[in-house]
Amino acid sequence: MARRLGAVLMAAQRNKCARIAIAGLTAGAIATISACTTGDVFALQPAVDVGSQTAAVPQPDAPQYSGMQRLVPSNPYMTQAAYPRMDEPMSPLEQMPASEIDCRNELKRMGVVYQDVQPIHEGQCGIDFPVKVSAIGSVAMKPAATLTCNMAATFAAWTKNELQPAARWRYFSGVKAIHQGSSYSCRNIAGEGVLSEHGKGNALDVMSIELNNGDDIDVRKPGLFAFRTRGFLNNVRADGCEYFTTVLGPGYNYDHRNHFHFDIKNRKSGYRACR
Structure with missing residues (x-):
């Protein structure tokens, strides 16, 4: 009888320690998360979720500069400057x-x-x-x-x-x-x-x-x-x-x-x- 009571007390003691440890871990985690900024939390996320499809990230529009002409080819049919301009007369x-x-x-x-x-x-x-x-x-x-x-x-x-x-x-x-x-x-x-x-x-x-x-x-x-x-x-x-x-x-x-x-x-x- 005495031995059974001792075993119960020892099990209770272990459960108490486990609850205390869990509580401590929970409190520490809460404190750690509280100390982090929103940016820090997002920075920890992976760039791509492995195993799932990721939507394309929208790219910002190219900046528009007032007063500057957009550079476009003089001949839209030509894609490489090294090719001759067939519409230019010979000198x-x-x-x-x-x-x-x-x-x-x-x-x-x-x-x-x-x-x-x-x-x-x-x-x-x-x-x-x-x-x-x-x-x-x-x-x-x-x-x-x-x-x-x-x-x-x-x-x-x-x-x-x-x-x-x-x-x-x-x-x-x-x-x-x-x-x-x-x-x-x-x-x-x-x-x-x-x-x-x-x-x-x-x-x-x-x-x-x-x-x-x-x-x-x-x-x-x-x-x-x-x-x-x-x-x-x-x-x-x-x-x-x-x-x-x-x-x-x-x-x-x-x-x-x-x-x-x-x-x-x-x-x-x-x-x-x-x-």
């Missing part, structure tokens, strides 16, 4: 043959001021790749001359290598401007049914030459005692024959009484007309 240089590009590089090397202009097609006349020359280095072209690039390069070389040195030697002055009377012009040779080189952009007529010292040299046949002018114009004619296939000037005929005609007509025989 004039991309359309030109290599010989025309090389010629323009030569113009730049000589300091020729020019611009590419639209192709000219007028019946049998025209220039596929014309240039409009407004100056050769410091020498102005008045008015600007529309020519083939080959004619422009030939005239520029003659101006720099022959005309300028001749003016400095005869007049002790450089050339300020060349006054031209005709560059490209759709017409036949006077009195003939043959297309003029002007109609191809391969010819230029020079009316007068203006010097830096103020002298304006009219190329018409000089007077009997105008020795310096006569010598200068003789240089113009003779030196031009080294560059052009045709040089016609005052004294040749009535049509050329007031200008020098320069052209680069291609003759199969290689003949040069210098008159």
